[in-house]
Amino acid sequence: MNLLAQVSMVPTSVLAGVLILSPVAFGLVVYAVRTKWSRKGMVSAAGWGLTLAALCLFTKVALTHTTQAFTPDLAGRLTWDIVIILLDVVLLVWFFVIGAWLRNAPIMLLAAAQAVIVGAIETGLVAPKHHAEALYVDWVTIIMVMIVSVIGSIVAVYGLPYMKEHEKHAGIPEEASRRPRFFLTVLIFLGAMNGLVLANSLLWLFFFWEVTTLCSYLLIGHDGTPDARRNAYRALWMNMVGGVAFALGMLVLAAAVGTLDLQEIVGRQVQAPQQPMVLLGLGFLVIAGFTKSAQMPFHSWLLGAMVAPTPVSALLHSSTMVKAGVYLVARLAPAFHDTRISSVIAVAGGFTFVCAALLAIGQSNAKKVLAYSTISNLGLIIACAGLNTPLAMAAAVMLIIFHAISKALLFMAAGVVEHAIWSRDIEDMQGLVSRMPLTTVVMIIGILSMLLPPFGVLIAKVAAIEASVVMPLALFLLVIGSTLTVVFWVKFAGRLMMADPVVVFPHVEHLHSMYFVPLLLLAAGAVVFSLLVVPLLTELVIPAVAQYYAFMPVRTEDILAEGNVLGVPWPFLFGALALAVLLPVLYSRLTRRRCTGAYLCGEQDSQATVTAFRCAGEVTSAVSVRGYYYEQYAGEDLHTGWMTAASTLLLMLMLAGGWIVR
Amino acid sequence: MNEYSIGALGVLVAPILGGLLFGIDRRLTARLQARIGPPLLQPFYDVLKLLGKAPSACNNFQVIAASLYLVTTVLGLLMLLLGQDLLVLLFVVGLGTVMLILGAFSVKSPYSQLGAQREVLQMLAYEPLLVFMVVGIYLHTHSFSVSRLLELDKPLLWSMPLFLLTQTMVLGIKLHKSPFDISGSHHAHQELVRGVYTEFSGPTLALIELARFYEVVLILGFNWLLWHTVWWAGALLALGSYLAVILLDNVTARLTWSWLVVFAWVWGAGLAAANLAMRYVGLARIQ
Numbered sequence: 001m002n003l004l005a006q007v008s009m010v011p012t013s014v015l016a017g018v019l020i021l022s023p024v025a026f027g028l029v030v031y032a033v034r035t036k037w038s039r040k041g042m043v044s045a046a047g048w049g050l051t052l053a054a055l056c057l058f059t060k061v062a063l064t065h066t067t068q069a070f071t072p073d074l075a076g077r078l079t080w081d082i083v084i085i086l087l088d089v090v091l092l093v094w095f096f097v098i099g100a101w102l103r104n105a106p107i108m109l110l111a112a113a114q115a116v117i118v119g120a121i122e123t124g125l126v127a128p129k130h131h132a133e134a135l136y137v138d139w140v141t142i143i144m145v146m147i148v149s150v151i152g153s154i155v156a157v158y159g160l161p162y163m164k165e166h167e168k169h170a171g172i173p174e175e176a177s178r179r180p181r182f183f184l185t186v187l188i189f190l191g192a193m194n195g196l197v198l199a200n201s202l203l204w205l206f207f208f209w210e211v212t213t214l215c216s217y218l219l220i221g222h223d224g225t226p227d228a229r230r231n232a233y234r235a236l237w238m239n240m241v242g243g244v245a246f247a248l249g250m251l252v253l254a255a256a257v258g259t260l261d262l263q264e265i266v267g268r269q270v271q272a273p274q275q276p277m278v279l280l281g282l283g284f285l286v287i288a289g290f291t292k293s294a295q296m297p298f299h300s301w302l303l304g305a306m307v308a309p310t311p312v313s314a315l316l317h318s319s320t321m322v323k324a325g326v327y328l329v330a331r332l333a334p335a336f337h338d339t340r341i342s343s344v345i346a347v348a349g350g351f352t353f354v355c356a357a358l359l360a361i362g363q364s365n366a367k368k369v370l371a372y373s374t375i376s377n378l379g380l381i382i383a384c385a386g387l388n389t390p391l392a393m394a395a396a397v398m399l400i401i402f403h404a405i406s407k408a409l410l411f412m413a414a415g416v417v418e419h420a421i422w423s424r425d426i427e428d429m430q431g432l433v434s435r436m437p438l439t440t441v442v443m444i445i446g447i448l449s450m451l452l453p454p455f456g457v458l459i460a461k462v463a464a465i466e467a468s469v470v471m472p473l474a475l476f477l478l479v480i481g482s483t484l485t486v487v488f489w490v491k492f493a494g495r496l497m498m499a500d501p502v503v504v505f506p507h508v509e510h511l512h513s514m515y516f517v518p519l520l521l522l523a524a525g526a527v528v529f530s531l532l533v534v535p536l537l538t539e540l541v542i543p544a545v546a547q548y549y550a551f552m553p554v555r556t557e558d559i560l561a562e563g564n565v566l567g568v569p570w571p572f573l574f575g576a577l578a579l580a581v582l583l584p585v586l587y588s589r590l591t592r593r594r595c596t597g598a599y600l601c602g603e604q605d606s607q608a609t610v611t612a613f614r615c616a617g618e619v620t621s622a623v624s625v626r627g628y629y630y631e632q633y634a635g636e637d638l639h640t641g642w643m644t645a646a647s648t649l650l651l652m653l654m655l656a657g658g659w660i661v662r
Numbered sequence: 663m664n665e666y667s668i669g670a671l672g673v674l675v676a677p678i679l680g681g682l683l684f685g686i687d688r689r690l691t692a693r694l695q696a697r698i699g700p701p702l703l704q705p706f707y708d709v710l711k712l713l714g715k716a717p718s719a720c721n722n723f724q725v726i727a728a729s730l731y732l733v734t735t736v737l738g739l740l741m742l743l744l745g746q747d748l749l750v751l752l753f754v755v756g757l758g759t760v761m762l763i764l765g766a767f768s769v770k771s772p773y774s775q776l777g778a779q780r781e782v783l784q785m786l787a788y789e790p791l792l793v794f795m796v797v798g799i800y801l802h803t804h805s806f807s808v809s810r811l812l813e814l815d816k817p818l819l820w821s822m823p824l825f826l827l828t829q830t831m832v833l834g835i836k837l838h839k840s841p842f843d844i845s846g847s848h849h850a851h852q853e854l855v856r857g858v859y860t861e862f863s864g865p866t867l868a869l870i871e872l873a874r875f876y877e878v879v880l881i882l883g884f885n886w887l888l889w890h891t892v893w894w895a896g897a898l899l900a901l902g903s904y905l906a907v908i909l910l911d912n913v914t915a916r917l918t919w920s921w922l923v924v925f926a927w928v929w930g931a932g933l934a935a936a937n938l939a940m941r942y943v944g945l946a947r948i949q
Binding site: 431433451452453458462465466469472475476479480482483484486487490491493494495497498499500501568573576577579580581583584585587588595596597598599600601610611623625627628633 | 725
């Protein structure tokens with residue numbers, strides 16, 4: 001108790017400093033001291049530091065029940081605001097140099113455009129400068145900080161053995177190792193994400209936003225192959241388009257509202273809603289969110305990003321980068337509550353949800369399936385933000401939490417598999433359960449946690465569907481999307497599980513402890529947090545949502561109402577399902593059952609070690625089975641064109657939304 | 663009688679009812695095919711015989727899958743009887759179906775694999791129809807719970823007539839009846855090996871058969887909800903669509919999976935959406 005009291009005494013600005021700056025400091029040490037032990041030590045230390053700081057922040061807010069906006073001090077007249085401006089300049093110059101180095105006019109233009117717009121805001125050219133509190137802490141911030149710090153750290157630790165194997169496979173000698181640079185970028189990335197979710201001044205948010213763009217560019221291009229470079233370039237220009245949209249949004253808001261204080265913008269908009277200019281500004285910010293969250297039509301950069309080493313994918317897809325986009329849209333949601341653009345956002349999110357799920361069905365590349373699933377789920381989160389009701393927002397927050405856990409788990413497991421079989425093709429993973437039972441079980445847990453009750457993602461998905469009843473079109477999209485989701489996951493899991501009949505349990509593979517522990521932690525997290533779904537909701541998510549909609553009463557009992565998804569006795573369901581799994585296990589322990597081969601119409605070759613037909617002339621023909629991918633219906637080439645056109649149209653509608661009469 | 667004794671009674675009575683319905687199906691189908699057919703209680707004899715067989719399976723997961731299929735179906739029925747959230751009910755039952763599919767996928771047998779792939783497509787076909795029906799109920803009661811629906815004093819059928827058609831379609835798909843029986847059929851004239859069920863045998867298959875007894879009652883329970891005010895009217899409605907499905911089964915043949923998905927999404931989802939649209943417009947006019 002004493003310790004807790006002491007924790008709550010730590011100033012929030014110190015904690016924020018640790019969350020944002022400590023990973024950068026540890027990263028610089030990794031970069032400077034190029035030994036194995038410095039890498040292992042510093043990455044782990046950064047992980048523990050972030051986790052502890054996030055827990056302290058959580059404890060502090062839980063004990064003191066305060067949300068606060070504040071600006072940390074630096075020294076005398078030199079304020080952090082000035083530091084951020086200087087760093088902004090450095091960053092934009094860096095982007096410009098990258099453009100020049102790539103001899104690429106669009107990148108240079110995008111960097112210049114951002115510089116001009118931000119310069120116009122900073123010099124007070126558009127509107128007189130108005131003080132904005134730099135940082136803000138509430139429950140949503142804390143949830144995001146926990147996700148970034150804990151899951152991000154787990155992924156970073158997993159990266160240690162992974163990158164070693166990765167470079168060994170690529171034939172890079174230890175002296176020329178690029179791992180110091182890699183881990184420096186990863187750690188800066190985590191710090192920038194924490195800064196992004198803590199920021200309250202849009203200028204601060206913009207700076208951290210651009211840092212994540214730079215980090216993702218560096219990480220996607222890490223391998224330096226032509227493929228990696230091409231995809232890194234695509235991620236860069238798409239996210240810089242988002243950056244320009246962000247800057248434009250700031251410009252419009254600075255002119256129309258007169259402040260760049262996020263809380264104030266949200267608060268004022270609520271008092272006097274629906275001025276078209278303000279909505280246009282918000283629309284630009286939402287477009288920025290769409291680029292970062294890889295929503296259609298900007299989804300291709302995230303698909304390209306999978307050329308990067310797996311820890312990068314795990315990071316981009318779960319706790320960082322893409323979550324920044326949905327975070328921004330969700331953060332702004334109360335500001336466009338009950339407006340036309342909110343509905344358009346819901347439809348646009350739902351549209352991405354359906355399209356990405358459909359395209360996932362047609363993919364046989366495991367990482368691509370995972371990537372489409374991420375895009376799809378982010379669409380669902382955006383749709384929830386667009387629906388903009390307390391229940392929908394609770395669903396969005398839950399999805400952010402559970403998707404981060406499950407997707408990090410899936411990517412990390414896929415990475416382990418990739419390093420064992422050196423392939424990403426689902427067909428090559430056929431029967432993985434008999435070769436790598438442990439990893440497969442982890443992967444199956446990950447897959448099932450994405451689509452079945454009583455896991456958190458599904459509970460959130462049901463809540464989202466229930467919340468969408470107010471809007472028929474969104475409802476339609478969500479129902480279709482969830483059905484399509486089931487198809488690609490079940491097909492995927494089915495491939496992994498297919499095996500020749502076995503008498504003895506297959507040999508369990510050995511995993512590096514830095515693979516095993518992160519996987520175990522996340523798999524346990526997916527299960528335990530789902531078990532705790534009701535307390536998680538009442539203690540964490542609903543308070544967060546209530547702070548969100550300060551202008552309308554949000555009562556726990558409304559969200560937990562009977563007949564609602566959250567009113568179902570989940571522990572009882574969990575118990576019954578656990579029993580259904582345990583009893584057969586116990587039963588097969590107690591009885592000796594016969595192990596039979598697969599049924600092959602009586603032409604089974606019982607001598608063969610694999611499932612095989614007995615053919616004419618005493619010839620044995622092994623059974624070979626392939627998965628179905630329905631390319632003629634779900635192929636990328638078939639759909640990408642019209643999907644891009646339709647989603648672009650939706651974005652335009654969103655920008656014009658403020659002027660369309662209700 | 664409190665709701666828990668209703669639940670307990672339902673769990674005991676449902677398999678008897680379901681087994682009898684299957685018995686009626688087999689008699690009726692036999693008569694339509696100019697055969698005499700098995701005794702009415704044959705489905706029960708089948709389950710008892712399967713339970714008595716020596717346990718055998720290709721892997722342990724199959725047994726877990728079958729057990730989960732049974733338990734989730736019973737849970738689904740229980741949730742219906744206890745007046746719980748219908749949408750959650752659908753996903754809990756969906757868990758069982760996913761497990762059945764994964765159980766079939768877990769064996770390297772061409773027949774079982776094919777059946778599993780097709781069962782996924784069946785899910786794709788019927789799942790939206792069920793969700794739309796639940797949404798239709800919400801639009802009347804502003805709640806997803808069954809208990810609120812039962813407080814309604816007018817039958818749903820008056821304002822949701824098209825859902826009787828979609829529910830009949832769902833019933834046909836779930837019971838593997840022609841022309842919707844792509845993943846496994848009862849009839850030897852169009853299916854030599856039992857599709858998704860191929861690799862389940864002995865007591866494991868008995869669990870699945872038992873689950874199917876519960877399942878048919880559960881789906882017919884959804885039909886009953888369309889006319890809950892007069893209990894026998896709802897029962898007649900359910901029985902009517904059951905008989906319609908049997909008749910359809912005997913006058914049509916299996917079609918392709920692409921036909922099924924397109925048919926269910928164009929006609930099934932189309933009718934459901936049309937009916938929902940009517941309701942939305944009606945509600946908007948009242949406001």
